[in-house]
Each structure stands twice: as C-alpha cells, then as structure tokens.
Amino acid sequence: MKISLDWLKDFVDIDLSLSVLINRLDMIGMMVEEWEEKDSDIILDIETYANRPDTLGHLGIAREIAAALGLKMKKQEWPLVELEQKTSELCDVQIRDADLCPRYTGIVVKGVKVGPSPDWLRKRIEAMGLKPINNVVDVSNYVLFSTSHPIHAFDLAKLAGRKVIIRRAKAGEVIRTLEEEDVILTSDMLVIADEERPVAIAGVIGGLKSSVQGTTQDVFIESAYFNPVSVRKTSKKTGISTDASYRFEREADISFPPQAALMAASILTQFGGKVSKGIMDVYPKPKKEKTVILRYQRVFGLLGLEIDEKFTEKTLSHLGFRLEAQRKGVWQVKVPHFRVDVEREADLIEEIARFYGYDKIPVHFPPLRVPEPPLDEKREKIEKTRQLLFNHGFDEVLNFSFADPEREASFQTGREAVEIRNPISQKASILRTTLLGGLLDNLVWNRNRGAEGIHLFEIGNIYFWQKKKTHEQLTLAVVATGPIGPAHWQRKTKEADFFHLKGALESLMSYLRYEPFSFKKTNHIFFEEDSSLALAQKGETIGHFGLLKKGLRDRYSIDGPVWAAELNLEVLFKKKPQSFQYVPVTRFPTVTRDVSFIAGQDVTFQDIKEAVEKLSLPYLASFDIYDLFSGSSIPKGKTSLSLRFEYSHPERTLKAQEVDKLQKKVIDTLKKSFNFLLREGGKIDK
C-alpha cells in the first residue's frame, strides 16, 4: 500500500526523521518495503496483511502511528452546501438482499461541474500511482485511499426511474463495465440496478452507462458495506479485481459508509455541487460492536512478560478499543467496527505486544518435560542409503516433482499420473511417475557442459492414482555413465558398467541388512532385452536395473550406454532387516582353498551359488568367485572360472584332511551338476 507522508499529516502531526519513522513502522508490523521521493513528498510502500483492511488507507496507517507515538488524531471537518431537497425526494434506495448488502447509504450532489481536478487533488491521485481522470472520479479514489472505504459515483440522470435497487442479478443479465467489457451475470452475484437494468456489479465495478461523464450534472454517491465472501466470489468469477473489490472482500468498516459519503459530497461542493438534505441510510439490522474479555494473567501467560496494566489500557484505547474493567485484572473490551481482525483475547494480546515492542519480550528456553520419540527407522535407512551411494561414487540430485506428460509417456510406467488442474505450464502439468526422467535431464545437462563420468541418484516420491486415491511412493533411482572419478597418472579409471551398478545395489542390500536378496532375469520396459535384472527380497520384487533402452536414450538424445536402476523404497523399507547378532571371532586360522573349473557358458553364478549353499557345508565361512575368463587357452564355448572357499572352525584348527573332504564334496557336486571339468596348473583333468 502506497502511503504519502504529506497525506498522513492530514490525520496526525508526525515530527520524526524518515529513518526513525520507518523503523517505528517496521516494529509495529507496518513494514516499509520501499520508499521514494516524489513532488517534495515521501511515498512509502507499506506491506499490508489480508486481515487488516483498515490499513489500506491513510487514516488507518495514521491511527497506528498515533498509537505508537502517543499522539492525538486530528479532527477533520467536512462542511456541506446543502439543497432544500431531501435525498429521499431525489432518489429511492431499496435493499432486496440484506445478507449480501447489510448497509447502503447514498447522497445526491447536484450541479457539479465535471472537469479536471485541482492541483492538490491531482497530486494525491498521482501519489497513489494513478492517473487523474476527472474531479468526480478522482474524489471517489481520494476517499478510498484516504479512508480505505470504497465509494462509487453514478450519473443520477442515467438511473432509470431514479431508483437504486440492490439485488441479485438475474441469470444471464449482461452489464457493460467501465472497462467497456460485457459481463454475463449469474444469480449469486449482487448488483446495483435501476428500474430497468444492472448499473454496477456491487463492490466490484461500475457500469459504463451510468458512469460520470463530462456532461454529468447530478451525482449519486454510493457508500455501502457488501458481504466480503460475495464480493470475493463475484470478483473471482468475473475475473475483475479493483481497488474497491480488494477492500470489500477483506471486509469494510460497517460503521463508516455515512462518513465516507459525506466526505465525498463535501469535496464535490468545491466544484459547484450542492448536497441533498439528509443522507439516505438503509441499515435494517445494525451490527453490534464485538466484545472480548481480556485477562491480565493471560497476557503474561502468552507473552512470558509482565506488562504494566496502564500500558495495556492506554495502548488499546489509543487504537480505538473501549475498555471497561470488570474486576481486578479483567477487562471487557469493545472492538471498533474497523478492526475486523480482532475477535479473541489472543488478538488483543497481539496488539499489546505489538505496541510494547517484540524486542522487549525476554528470551527464554522452553523446558523439556517429556522426551520426544526417537527418529523413525525410515529416515535412518534413507540416510544409510545415501552414504553408501556416495561411497560408490554417486552424486545426489533433487528434481522437481512435475513432469511433461508427453515425455513421461515414453517410459510407459503404466502408472496413472496425477494431473495438476492449474499447472504453471503444459510441460509441468503432471506429477512424475518415475524418477528416471529427471535423472536423464540432469545427465544431459552435465554432459552438455563437458562432464564425462556422470553417476547420479535421487531419493524422492513418485506419484500416481491407486484405487481412486493419490499415492506417494518413496523411490530410489540411479543412472550411471562414463568413468568413475577423475583420471589419475598412476591408476586406471574404472568405467560404469552393469556390475558397477549391481555391486552398488548388492552393497546397499547388505548394508541395510536386507540379506538374503536375489536377482531374477526378467525383461523390463526401461531396459534392453536380456540386459537387466530384477532385485528381489524374500520373493518380492524391489525394482529393476540394467542397460537403459536405446529408445529412451534417443528420447533424451544421449549417446553411449546408460546404466540405470529404479527401486521401490516404500516396499523395501517396510521389510524387517535381518536382526543383528554378534558372532564370536574364531581364534584359529582360516583355511583357504581355490579351485578352477572349465564350465559351459550357460551356467550362471547364481546356479553355482545356490548349489553350494544347498550343500550347507560345515565350517564354510565364505565362498566367492575370483577369476573368470575365456579365450585361446580354453576350449571354444567354455569359460574358466575360479572359486575361493574359506573354512574355519570356532574351537580348533581344522585338519587338512577334514578340509579336503569338504572340498571334494563341493567339487564332485559341481562337476556332476554342471558338467564342470577340473582345471589344474593349466591342465584340464577329465
């Protein structure tokens, strides 16, 4: 809200330097966002709040300053040059819907010479950033910015039958507004009408036909209170927002319409106007002032500070509240109509604190009486996941939850996307159903800026409809391409590949104690055929990973292989991790046995692993594959694989014969099950 310092001085004598005034305003919550010098005046831009329509005019801001500085408000006089005729003889006002218009006042000013405004008025209008139009229009704006109460001026001659009827519009009625726009009205909208047609959309905008023009002689001034919700709905529905509707929808001061009308009439007499006798005031059910009980002990209870009772009384009276002591420490407070925001004791306590100064409230720490619950396990698991992926060289990214429906479609996730009804753009009009879209965007962004090795992960929700409800599913996705880490003069840099990604996922599952887990060969829509696996835990699929499909890479114009994964963390994290148990470390040495086989290429490691596990050999501490190759020294179509077995006993040293026996069992089983040939010292044992 623009506030002119000169204008403020009409209401209160301010004798402060600008910086002191600005600081004072800031500290009572009237934040000065900017200020500028204009025509030897200072224009402040003050931040106002939706609950304080009274501060949308100079009068309201002046009241705040007066209370803050302990000054008296100046009295303003609005003398009238009156006609013999009564207002009621010149026009007829009827309220047909008192819910939407509880109060309507009007007065007629005859013989106004419509023309340019005098300098003082032009200056004020320009200070508000508006262009002066003519003296009558400028006066209505002047009253609005002065008092925050909107008024409207009609050309009396254009009101058919000299009637002012406040009624709901008939469905389909049309009005051409001051902005020369035709608006089709609906029956929930309130209008001002004459005998024949609507002449204004109540509280929002006037009609063109009844507006004041150069030829106008007699003016009807409307000053009313319209239902805030009704004005807001109408303004939203018609898409018309004006200085008037902005104030009415925040609620006007119901006690103020006559004063605003008289103020306007008084100024119009400066332009030759004469005012009808007796203001027309239709106010069928006068509203009572609100009453709030204020307890001194609650002031202390909420602020944590003793505030002098005298200060409380003085401040609230200054702001227009009327206090009546009921008993010691308890007041009954009458709230002036212009303070639409004050309804409860807490609202009054805020007023006291505001003027006492938030800076004078002491600093204290709230005692902790009952401990809070510990952090939940999900957060801990997310944190472990992040740390593990960092260690594997993956960078964390965060992307917007929005997605472009067209791009998203290429992933064919089969998830029903959640659409946004009023998106900021078509490209952000649904919520993402996969995290991969964002990650691929990030990959392209970084590659276009020269990055070669790009290894990213994101943990966040994807969104979709499930059984007619929106579902938010915590998800982890990974993409990887190129070298891992910078090149080094001594060490060779590793490149991202399938096993780099698989290893990260295996470590993750172990680190989260989700063992045993398994991999299944399946094809998935994101990945090239026979180039992906499903990760499963206790038979339930957690996600898929592998070589991203060329079609998807093409969609993002990415050259070269991209390895990707998407896991459903919601399902995974609901599973119970293996309970941790301490296992005593044996004090006796571990015996290692290596064995190499020539194997057919159709046997998978998973097959071998399962076969070994099935044997449940005693003392077998670990089992792994440590070498794998095929080539000229190996028969065509075969592979050489080397396995390492480690045995240990908790209570004694294992004897060589014992281990030999166990090892023989493994070798025999593998030879028999998979037709393996034993390979020793380069020779193949048939």
Add this chain to the structure above:
Amino acid sequence: MKDLKARIEKLKRDFDKALSGVKDEKSLQEVRNIYLSRKRGAVKLLFEELKALKPEKRAQAGQLVNSLKKHVVAKVSRLKVKLAASKPGVRARKGDLTLPGVRGYWGAPHPVVLFQQKIENIFIAMGFSIEEGPEIETDYYNFEALNFPPHHPARDDWDTLYISDDLLLRTHTSPVQIRAMERRKPPIRIIVPGKVYRRETPDPTHLPMFYQVEGLAVDKGITFADLKGTLEHFLKTLFYEKLKIRFRPSFFPFTEPSAEVDIECLVCKGKNEQCRVCGGSGWKEILGSGMVDPQVLKNVNIDPEQYSGFAFGMGIERTAMFAYQIPDMRYFFENDLRFNRQFSIK
C-alpha cells in the same frame, strides 16, 4: 666346525656379490632361489648336512646356518622393496614426490539436503523430533484447519496448485503439524521438513517447488519468550554467535501473535545503503513465526485455555542462498555437478 664357518662366510660373500648384480625382480628371485629354494637351496642343503653331526655340535652349527638364512632373507626383502619402488612409471620421474596422490572418490550430497540436515541437527539437539507427511493434501489440512476460512483473501498469499476441488499440492508443511497434533497429546516438539509447492513461474527468487522446515512446540505454559529463545539459539548456531536478530509483528492466519524474524545482512551488516542483498535496510527476513492461534488448537481438540504453543517456518533454499550468496534459486534444481559438488566440503 671351522670349516663350516669358513664355508658360510664364503657363501655370504658370494651372495652379496651376486646380489650386487641384480637389477630386476626376476634375477632377484633367481639369486634368492640359489640360497633359499626349499628343495635345492644352499641353506636347505646345509641343514641336511647337519643331520649327520652329533647332537652337541648340531645346535652350534644350526646357529651358523641360521645366520646365513637371516642374512639372505633380510637383504632379499630390502632389495625387493627398493626394486618395487623403482618400477616403470615411478622410475620415469624418480624421486618426484610432489605428484598427486591417489585420492578416494565419492559422490556429493545435494546442497538442499545438506542444509536441511544442518537445520535438523540444531533442533534435534534442542529436543525436537522430526515429522513428515503427504505432499498431496486436502484443502482441510492445508487451509481450513490452519484457520484460513474458505474464500478468505489470505489464501491469495499461498498461490496453490490444485489436483481437484479438494486435493492440492501442500503450500507449506503446516498440514503435518495438524496431523501430528491430531495424533499425539501435548507436549509436542517437532520439526517438519519437506517439499512444498506454489503456483509460481520459476525466476531467480521463486520456484513452483521448494523445501521448507517448519517447527511446532505445544505444552502448558509455552510463551512468546520461549519462541524467541528457541529461534535465537537456532539462528546463532546456524550462522554465528554474535548475529543480530529482530522479531517484528506480522500476520499469518495460523498464529496470533505473529512475528517475522529478521537477521542482520550478512553482506553489509547494515553499513551499505546501496546493498543489493538487503536493499540498504541492513535486515533480511529469514523466518515466519508466532504463537499457535487458539482456533488452530481447538481444531485439533487441544484446549487453548490449558495449552499454548509456538510455530515457525523457513525456506531452505532461500536461507542457503543468503548464507552462501547464491544469486539464483533455480541453480538448486539444475543439478549442475559443478554447483552441487561444491557444498560437500561445507
């Protein structure tokens, strides 16, 4: 015996001579084998000889043979280390120890998460726990329960993305406070981090999605002074001990009284009227806060006559931007690794 001693001395001299000619690991292995081979090495053969000696002489002779073995083992292993250190690559720049070492490589956290955890940790130390809730919310939890009446213009300050008449993308994490208060009895002391959404076109200071941390404390006798104490401690820990802080009245539908918290401009400390960061005011708005509105407590069946509380909220990106002088909020979601990775050392 003398004979044995002399033979061993000679073996040592021969060994030393042979070793002086060794230039690589292969010839080292050969020389070693002459003396230490398990089957035909000189040491092995000498031990075999000892078997023929009488027991009283055997011990002494054994010591002599062992001294040869030790001599050979020590010199071989010393030379082995030396040879390893002069392998190709290193040999090319022999002695240049200023070459870069082998650094570990690890991924970096996203700066928003990093900053969020920094904030969380300060509150956890003050006895707060962490709550989370859905991002897609109902109008009731996002607005009505927080004392925004339907059709109230206050809603205009929270420009909203809607899914349907009743479903929306939460505009703040405050609905989680309502859900927590519905579920738990006071005392409650929580912070609520998370994504929030506004209908804003991206520009340097606005995004349609950003991260917030909100907090709530409800108990008997919670006062505005407690709010000030908690937030002052938080801000001084996050920035620095001597930070200047001011609380100034404001308006939020869900708090009464409400306060905006400003901190001194970290760039000019209020000493530059042309400062682009604070606009010359010397202050920067950092938190919204206030005492929980009695109507909000009533909405979750907490008696405002018995209990009171405070609530606060802040934007994570905005705060990080101010702390590190980042000029554009959009950087956080471009995920340019040259930007993101900088913060991992913070």
